[in-house]
Amino acid sequence: MSALNTAPCKSPADLQERVAAALFREAEAIANRATKVTEEEDSRALRYLERKLDDFLTSRRTGFLLMTALLAFIFWLTLVGTNYPSEALARLFSWGEKQILAFLGGLNAPLWLQGILVEGIYRTVSWVVAVMLPPMAIFFSLFALLEDVGYLPRVAFNLDRLFRATGAHGKQALTMAMGFGCNAVGVTACRIIEAPRERLLAILTNVFTPCNGRLPTLMALAALFAGGGLAASLLLCALVLGGCAITLGVCYLLSRTFLKGLPSYFVLELPPFRKPQVGRVLLRSLLDRTALVLVRAVTVAAPAGALLWVLSASGLAAKAAAALDPLARVMGLDGFILLAFVLGWPANEIVLPVLLACYLSAGTMVEAESLAGLKAVLEEHGWTHLTALCYMLFSLLHFPCGTTLVTIYRETGSLRWVCWAVLIPLATACLACTLVAQLARALGLVTSLFT
């Protein structure tokens, strides 16, 4: 064939070409002998359908719109699906709390023990399980379904042009999609990006994709902010797209400063769509995620709750919060919020529970195991729309959690990049919150959450 016609040349690259050609020639011959293609009506229809679907998903007009709509739809499904299990779990836990209190009271247990067990450990864990777990499991499962169909490579295909413009790689879209499940997984997935520079960009900015542990918080606040349902899912969607925009912006800046270099190449195979085994995928990811969160509730949330109770009881929490308060106010937050982000560093899903425990220990006694309770507690502590917005921004942009940092260290093998992985998002978060807070105050847009 034509490979033979080219003039013989001894360069390795040319040899490579001829070797590859020989291999493919042989593969083609074998495949031709062993396969028979039957042109059935059904298979032709299937191929036609797939082509049309692909055209639709990646067309100039509908490509981006569809991506956004799909994201909003998944958020909406999660919001709607969360309500029932959340409420049921909340009821179960508040019943459980009464039982434990009664039991401890019967034993004449000392007050501090009751405090640590109930107000510290039990409340934090029950918050994580009742409020955080349902949206985490539901969103994760829906996303797994999308992954199984084969939609994700199309997203990368659609977005590559944008990433290229910032000096990054289209496959970063895939790593960000994995980041929705967990940033540590997203960072590991960056291995699919071959060029080291682009891989580093993807690793450093993965945290701007809200992971599973932050999503429920964002969702709860969006529901408070926008009144639930469709509006909340659109708000969430806007927030996530904002995160993507910031990812692109940071990539742009980095590729012009620390990580200078030309974009390398982008080669991605787009697999055929496959009909997912809906039941099995949903069930498995639901169970997987539930198991994971439950384990983390015991190993991370429970100790954090205990520690927090000790800090609160000894007045240290209040002191630390007071120290952080002036800084926090500039960013539209308060001292307790910053403290919660610091204490919640090991795992993002405990940040909001820790914050509530802080608030509750500071005087209020509200049953906070539901969204209505949440509203009341936040109101008590002077939250405005601005606080909620800044909290969401800070949560979206702040430093990566402990697990993710360990993963970043493993993937980059250097503490320097770990430091940057903390500093870049932290600076971005502070900047964004400060800007928003100052702007809102200057324009007089600070309104109470409940008017």
Added chain:
Amino acid sequence: MTFPQDNRPKTDGVVALVGNPNTGKSTIFNALTGLKQHTGNWPGKTVSIARGTFRVGAQKYLLVDLPGTYSLRAGSPEEKITRDFLLSGRPHVTVVVADAGRLERNLYLVLQVLEITGKVVVCLNMLDDARRRGICVDVRALEEELGVPVVAAAARQGLGLQELKGKIDALARGEISVCPRRVKYDPDIEEQLAFMSGTRWLALEALLGQQKPGEGSWVERFKYCPV
């Protein structure tokens, strides 16, 4: 990447799972070992090595799930992982998972693997999918052409996995004899290969100048060869 030989669990053999990206390697791995590697319909889902064990009768095998790769040329990290594992991990049996719907491009990798080792079982996966697209594969003909056992499977439905296990076991115990297909390159390449010692694959790699000298210990063996 290193492959500590000593802390491997005690088993009767090591079985490697290689194949193009997105051909269902992790699905097969999960089905055989009962573990829960993540699977997903996009190339590059698996980026690291996973290990698990499975039993065939009294024999216990260690199964290694490798990242998907288009070739073994050590160009990209996942290719390097897979190549290095095949060359230095020395699995007793290598299962190459191929997508029945795109046989030709999958055979490209199969032929490369056959240059490294003959102890290969080709697992022709996604047969259900291929069938729906009107593609039928003659397993017997493929077996004849390749000279190694070929198993038809649809891993997601759990079809063909028993046979796969049986073939792995039989091959590991030497009950099946193989005569792996050798690709014929252009005459001048063949001529040069004939002068070189070592396996065909290593000779070819050296010839292509893929590895810079000193990068792997095996390069030493080719020091005096006309490269």
Added chain:
Amino acid sequence: MSRLPPGQKAEVRRLLGEGPLKFRLLDLGFVPGTTVEAVRRSPLGDPVAFCVRGALVALRSKDADLVLVEVLPGDQRRGACP
């Protein structure tokens, strides 16, 4: 190759360039003599999806230009690619 309009088939003649990208392209099946088809452009026009040896592969135009092709005459109908 990047200038092929969607739906157009062509035959690979030569590969330019060096290094990892060239090897990657070879491994994906862009070897001389192969029939390829431009299938679709991404919304922003840049990566283009090509059908090569039964698979759909997306390439940036810059990279696709390393593959020199010759348009196959009179073959405007869509092929049997995925």
